[in-house]
Amino acid sequence: MADSASSLGIPDAPPIEGARHLHSGKVRDLYELTEGPYAGGLLMVASDRISAYDFVLDTTIPDKGEILTRMSLWWFDQLADLVPHHVLSTDVPAAVRGRAVVCERLEMFPVECVARGYLTGSGLADYRATASEGHSVCGIALPAGLEDGSRLPEPIFTPATKADLGDHDENVDYDAVVATVGADDAARLRELTLQVYARAEAVARERGIVLADTKLEFGRRSDPSTGSRQAREIVLGDEVLTPDSSRFWPADQWQPGRTQPSYDKQIVRDWLTSPESGWDRSSGEAPPPLPAEVVERTRARYLEAYELLTGQRW
Template sequence: MPEAPVIEGARHLHSGKVRDLYELAGGPHDGRLLMVASDRISIFDFVLDTEIPDKGEILTRMSLWWFEQLRDLVPSHVISADDVPDAVKGRAVVCERLDMFPVECVARGYLTGSGLLDYDATGEVCGIALPPGLVDGSRLPEPIFTPATKAELGEHDENVSYAAVERTIGASDAASLRDLTLAVYARAEEIARERGIILADTKLEFGRSGDGGRIVLGDEVLTPDSSRFWPADQWQPGRAQPSYDKQIVRNWALSPESGWDRASGEAPPALPPEVVERTRARYIDAYELLTGQRW
């Protein structure tokens, strides 16, 4: 994985698959966190050597737009998107320190991905029984909360039951996270649908602030990296849906053209320029369609 950039006045703390986290030193935000979205892209838990130009800025702008749409439902961790170092302007935010919950909060309105695998094996997703006969892309009777454990870099998140979340963080916080996750999904699903996009599912992260225990929405929110967005006019249950995300990269990696064997344990090879450009275009499409703003 490429090294995180050195930023004057900031101490590097941690790097994830896409984001780099720093602590600011000096100035008005001394001691606060700086979260920077890189142009890195990951598939199948590998961070690729090839980057997608502008991806970090697209994700940052999209998250900021969504945080604004959700501000009456839940506060966000963002303090400023303007007062950031020039080297990362446009792709970084100054954010509040949070005590993050060790839970990936996932809401699903449609059946696909790991939820489909669980359903095919057991008829359930995270312990929630679903009607028989559902297929890839089926709309669920109602959105469901399907939490997962947070995995270390290179590891897989694992779907868990609601009861497991209660045991981990307590019944009161578990209920709050479930209710907030479903409320955010309902708001975002309605907004996306008005723009001709289906929000199939989304992953959220919450933390508790240090100013009295508020629950705050952190990390990114409702981007193509954390959500599945499908063109509504092409939705057809029973097959994989076209999507506004990195599925182009996954499809290429799994194709004979790439020469990559997923079972080898080796990282996928460098992406061809045309795959990079098509992927960038899909991220821009998602941004423009959802926000109504031109890139």
């Protein structure tokens, strides 16, 4: 794992007193707490790192980790009546205060649970690739004539496999989920994913934002009394409904048939692929540092999404 993380440009995770580093992803660092009331639990830290085109950039986005953490916590509260979540406490070591949570250990399902209400991204690619067979995404038939950004007749569950660090998730059909986790769990994951999306889509729409799609991760909570699989409930984990895991678009600028303006790191992607950056995406070389103006515009975009969705000032 260390070699893989290093090759992607992920820096070594900083030591944290009372915690043991377990793993680093493109944005998050995971630790095990070794002392205190939650010893044995997990400390999930959101860094200010930003990734693009399978590289973690040398440049960070100030406050990004705290924005993502605050947004996830806000959404967990909005969804609490639908599904329990993994957060145990926000009382974390001073070094990561504001951008970390203490969370419980879960047996994570090896499935990315994706809900789509609009056609774009890999869903659009699947739709176009299946044109000769009648148009579908993850085995779900869709009508002809849809464009980039089109609203779907109804939200759909489009799962993906969890890829190793540095690889791409691969879209799969529902039968593949059944084969991986069993029929009962597959049905429950689909149900919860679509329920969460429906709730969040309505909340976002009230605030002038289109929630095009979102990726969720679920796990099982152990029952300390029996350890029985049947007695363990499904829990929402990781981050939830942030610009890193979801596509948010300004509703007043939504226009099918083109790439939509978005509340995420599209500003970074656009600059990296522009002549100004001087970077050749096919070269295999790491991207160059971001200009200050790109950093500030990206930070402002994340902040705007946070403030519009939560109604809270930064």
